[in-house]
Amino acid sequence: MLTTDFVPGSPCWIDLGAPDVAAAGAFYSAVFGWAVESFGPEADGFSFFRVDGKAVGAVGRLTEPGARSAWTVYFSTAELDALAEAVRQAGGIVRVAPAEVGKEGRLAQFTDPQGGRFAAWQASEMAGLELTDAPGSLCWTELYTTDAAAAKQFYGGLFGWQSSDVAMPGGEGTYSLLTPAGLPPERQFGGLLELAPEDLALTGGLPYWHPVFTVADCDATLAKATANGGTLQMGPVDAPGIGRMAICVDPAGADFVLLTPPKE
Numbered sequence: 001m002l003t004t005d006f007v008p009g010s011p012c013w014i015d016l017g018a019p020d021v022a023a024a025g026a027f028y029s030a031v032f033g034w035a036v037e038s039f040g041p042e043a044d045g046f047s048f049f050r051v052d053g054k055a056v057g058a059v060g061r062l063t064e065p066g067a068r069s070a071w072t073v074y075f076s077t078a079e080l081d082a083l084a085e086a087v088r089q090a091g092g093i094v095r096v097a098p099a100e101v102g103k104e105g106r107l108a109q110f111t112d113p114q115g116g117r118f119a120a121w122q123a124s125e126m127a128g129l130e131l132t133d134a135p136g137s138l139c140w141t142e143l144y145t146t147d148a149a150a151a152k153q154f155y156g157g158l159f160g161w162q163s164s165d166v167a168m169p170g171g172e173g174t175y176s177l178l179t180p181a182g183l184p185p186e187r188q189f190g191g192l193l194e195l196a197p198e199d200l201a202l203t204g205g206l207p208y209w210h211p212v213f214t215v216a217d218c219d220a221t222l223a224k225a226t227a228n229g230g231t232l233q234m235g236p237v238d239a240p241g242i243g244r245m246a247i248c249v250d251p252a253g254a255d256f257v258l259l260t261p262p263k264e
Contacts, residue, residue, distance in 0.1 A: 002132040002139055002189050006076040009159030009180045011141045011189050012128030013074035013121050014211050017062035018252050021045035024059045024069075027250055030228045031221060032136045032213065054130035056137045057211075064095070068202070069252035072109065072119050073141050073209045075159060080106050080122040083158060090154050098122075112154050114146050116207035133214060139259060140212035141190035148176060148194035151207070163192070169240070202233075202255055210247075212257040218244040221258050225250075 006012040018024035025036040025047055034049040034056065046060040062069055077083045080098045087094055087110045095117070096109035104126035109119040121128060131137045145151040152163050160181030165174045176192040179185060197205030215221040218236050225248045226232060233255060235246035243261040250256070 001186060003187070004127065004129060004132055006123070006128050007180045007183065008076055008078055009161055010076050010187075011073055011138065012076040012123070013057070013119075014071055014129070014138055015058040015060060015074075016069070016071050016254055017064070017067060018059055018069050018254070019062050020252065021047060021059055021061050024250065024252060025049075027228050027230065028059075031224045031230070032215070034136065051131055051134070051136040054137075056129060056131050069250070069254045070117070070208065071211050071254055071256060072117065073211065074107065074119040074121040074128070076128065077120045077122055077159075080108055080120055083120055084108050084110070086158055090157055092154065112145075112151065112207065114150060114207045115203075116143060116145060116151070116209060118209055135214050135216045137214060138211050139214040139261075140257075141209060142212060142257070143190070143192045143207060143209050144195050144200060145192060145207040146194065146197055146200070146205070148174070148192055151192055152176060168193075202249070202253065208255075210255045210257060212245075212259050215258050215260055218246055218258045218260040222246045222248065225258075 016024060028034050029036055037048040037050055039046045044061050048055050049057045084094050084098055091113040093111040095111055098106050098108040100106055103124055105124040106122040111117050133139045155161055162179040163176045165176050168175050177188050178190045179188045222236060229251035231249045233247040233249050236244055238244050243259050245257060245259045247257050
């Protein structure tokens with residue numbers, strides 16, 4: 001499960017790069033009921049998403065040339081500069097060099113050797129997400145990659161992640177569960193799945209991370225997404241022991257997952 005006591009290597013933030021910040025805010029507000037807190041024209045419309053006043057993510061204008069609209073997952077680190085150098089040494093790319101974000105902390109953005117984009121956050125006054133694993137908030141992160149073994153080696157070298165493999169239902173491959181270094185299985189925060197490039201149509205065959213959001217009713221939330229211009233990529237399906245889930249794409253092309261956990 002995801003928590004807000006962020007340890008090194010755990011997901012601590014997500015933000016969305018969108019071509020139209022206002023349109024993105026309207027869409028996700030309609031789907032999840034998120035309040036949108038804009039920082040105004042001086043911040044180019046950058047906005048926080050909030051549930052009951054707690055930050056569950058953010059949206060900013062997509063400015064990187066050639067980039068698609070997508071959610072970016074940030075992982076916690078205590079040594080951002082050392083992490084950036086480790087990314088370079090391991091064959092990754094530092095797309096955005098470590099930089100200060102006011103008094104809140106420092107960020108950097110990277111690309112792994114297979115092409116998957118991710119980011120890291122070194123906290124100062126802002127630790128990260130203020131709500132996780134609750135309706136309307138992040139509960140899981142997932143990497144679709146073209147080379148699971150290489151991805152596990154790369155991210156494991158950076159963050160010390162532990163991984164354990166489980167068989168996919170119907171013999172459809174292997175899913176790797178990810179846990180921060182030294183923590184028990186109940187602190188698993190995400191998974192990694194190997195797919196062929198032709199199965200990664202959203203990115204033209206490149207790996208990508210996406211967020212999974214807890215919702216009280218997967219089907220009802222999916223209906224809100226499609227009614228507001230989103231599309232369904234997969235599902236909804238019932239996954240034994242996991243819950244009912246659907247993969248969605250927002251009107252600008254960013255993908256995300258809805259998950260209603262099984263009732264206890």
